[in-house]
Amino acid sequence: MPAQATAGRATLPDVPDQPTVFRIAIDLTILTIRDGQLAVLLIERGKPPFEGQLALPGGFVRSGEDLHDTAVRELSEETGLEGRSLHLEQVRTYATPGRDPRGPIASVAYLAIAPDLPTPVAGTDAARAHWEPLDLERLGCGWLAFDHDVILRHALERARAKLEYSPLAAAFCGETFTIGELRAVYEAVWQVRLDPRNFHRKVTGVAGFVVPTGERRYPPTGRPAGLYRRGNATLLYPAMLRPGGSRR
Amino acid sequence: MPAQATAGRATLPDVPDQPTVFRIAIDLTILTIRDGQLAVLLIERGKPPFEGQLALPGGFVRSGEDLHDTAVRELSEETGLEGRSLHLEQVRTYATPGRDPRGPIASVAYLAIAPDLPTPVAGTDAARAHWEPLDLERLGCGWLAFDHDVILRHALERARAKLEYSPLAAAFCGETFTIGELRAVYEAVWQVRLDPRNFHRKVTGVAGFVVPTGERRYPPTGRPAGLYRRGNATLLYPAMLRPGGSRR
DNA sequence: GCAAAAGTGTTTTAAATACACCCATGA
DNA sequence: TCATGGGTGTATTTAAAACACTTTTGC
Numbered sequence A, B: 001m002p003a004q005a006t007a008g009r010a011t012l013p014d015v016p017d018q019p020t021v022f023r024i025a026i027d028l029t030i031l032t033i034r035d036g037q038l039a040v041l042l043i044e045r046g047k048p049p050f051e052g053q054l055a056l057p058g059g060f061v062r063s064g065e066d067l068h069d070t071a072v073r074e075l076s077e078e079t080g081l082e083g084r085s086l087h088l089e090q091v092r093t094y095a096t097p098g099r100d101p102r103g104p105i106a107s108v109a110y111l112a113i114a115p116d117l118p119t120p121v122a123g124t125d126a127a128r129a130h131w132e133p134l135d136l137e138r139l140g141c142g143w144l145a146f147d148h149d150v151i152l153r154h155a156l157e158r159a160r161a162k163l164e165y166s167p168l169a170a171a172f173c174g175e176t177f178t179i180g181e182l183r184a185v186y187e188a189v190w191q192v193r194l195d196p197r198n199f200h201r202k203v204t205g206v207a208g209f210v211v212p213t214g215e216r217r218y219p220p221t222g223r224p225a226g227l228y229r230r231g232n233a234t235l236l237y238p239a240m241l242r243p244g245g246s247r248r
Numbered sequence C: 001g002c003a004a005a006a007g008t009g010t011t012t013t014a015a016a017t018a019c020a021c022c023c024a025t026g027a
Numbered sequence D: 001t002c003a004t005g006g007g008t009g010t011a012t013t014t015a016a017a018a019c020a021c022t023t024t025t026g027c
Helices: A066-079 A148-165 A167-172 A177-191 A196-205 B065-079 B148-165 B167-172 B179-190 B196-203
Strands: A022-034 A036-043 A056-059 A088-095 A105-113 A131-132 A176-178 A210-217 A225-230 B019-036 B037-044 B057-059 B087-094 B105-113 B129-135 B176-177 B210-217 B225-230
Touching: A022 A131, A022 A148, A022 A167, A022 A177, A022 B057, A036 A066, A036 A177, A036 B065, A056 A066, A056 A196, A066 A088, A066 A105, A088 B087, A105 A167, A148 A167, A148 B037, A167 A177, A167 B057, A167 B105, A176 B019, A176 B148, A177 A196, A177 A225, A210 B179, B019 B129, B019 B148, B019 B167, B019 B179, B037 B065, B037 B179, B037 B210, B057 B065, B065 B087, B105 B148, B105 B167, B129 B167, B148 B167, B148 B179, B167 B179, B176 B179, B179 B196
Parallel strands: A022 A105, B019 B105
Antiparallel strands: A022 A036, A022 A056, A022 B019, A036 A131, A088 A105, A176 A225, A210 A225, B019 B037, B019 B057, B037 B129, B087 B105, B176 B225, B210 B225
């Protein structure tokens, strides 16, 4: 952020930089799995611009607030969840001139991952919020307000990529989960079918990804499944590589 | 960026969000390989705050400018290079209150990769700029002005990770390069020794990573090496995985 | 008994690793 | 001739993929 001495160039008028001032908004891409399908939390905008259109939830950074704090606050306002307990990471920043008709507003996009919530959205400001199943076809073509199509696409790409080398998938599950539930996450996010048998061996073979609790979960029908919780690994080795090597 | 209706909560005074306004700076982590060592372009600050200290080059986003445009402009101002021709990507944004004593200034960090430049820095404003060999020990402990230690560390992590699955390494090389030069990039960035023989086979086996030009380069001593240029792959398959599986 | 989901064993294929060895040049 | 880096061949180990088969539950 040093103010570079553009002043002093022979070929340019002796003016310093003319920095614009921005308001900074946080926009959240909150993902979960609902009924075996990847879903994103959207709100219907209650006022202009884009009134009545769907948008990612978000809000402005307030005085004295760090970006991450704003994201946590918005997350709790929108979902009624303790943002602290959810996976939350910054994706990237958008500030193309004209992206918001209200003026120069930069948006810092965050990705949040939530387990399938018992009460998805309740007791919050955002009664206008709902989980929208993600239809990959619809993405990136004026579906959402502002440039939120693009923001959502980038956040989704981040999530898809991180399943490979990080234990992010477990953030979609509750405290404890079965290997089958974890597999459902991979299948929903990547939109592929995975061999349950090879998947089981692979996951349990990755050091620190999941640890057995010793308990079991009884499905409506079928053999009971072992329960696991997150391990302490931050990088998966070996990685859970996407079939087809991510080329798609 | 919708202004959420925080107003209306029973427990809070009926005030809307109080967004702060920010100036937005772009800070550049420009990496290259000099004498087989990874190096970063730093400037010595010519005025307060942090006068006389080392910092990443950068500058403010101007009115009507997109973030990427600002980065390209700063890159050309600092290095005299056409920013267009270099690899340039956004890393992340920093806006912790107090990070800049001049007031609320957000910094959007960019990572740039340059081939070893014939004239590293010349004919620009930034006579105060120089290539600093990267000593991994020194990172993250008050070496640089502002929070640039952290910014540099994150950018470096991005670069190290992207060597694995993207053809980024080739951006450190000129138009054409030998496999040995490409290996030197991996060795410098990862700080490892790689087996030249296995590396050769691996690189040439990855579809679209490098394509032979048919020409040769004659080293001072030894057998001449085949010359290659970048292929059209954007993702490497199979990936060039780090020895030890990135766990370090 | 059957259906359904969990989990193991075994074989095949592909990639990472280790390292012996040959190649083409300058001095 | 040697030194130096370029490049190939081949065996070993590791992981991915395919799939037959056994286990444990509800009905």
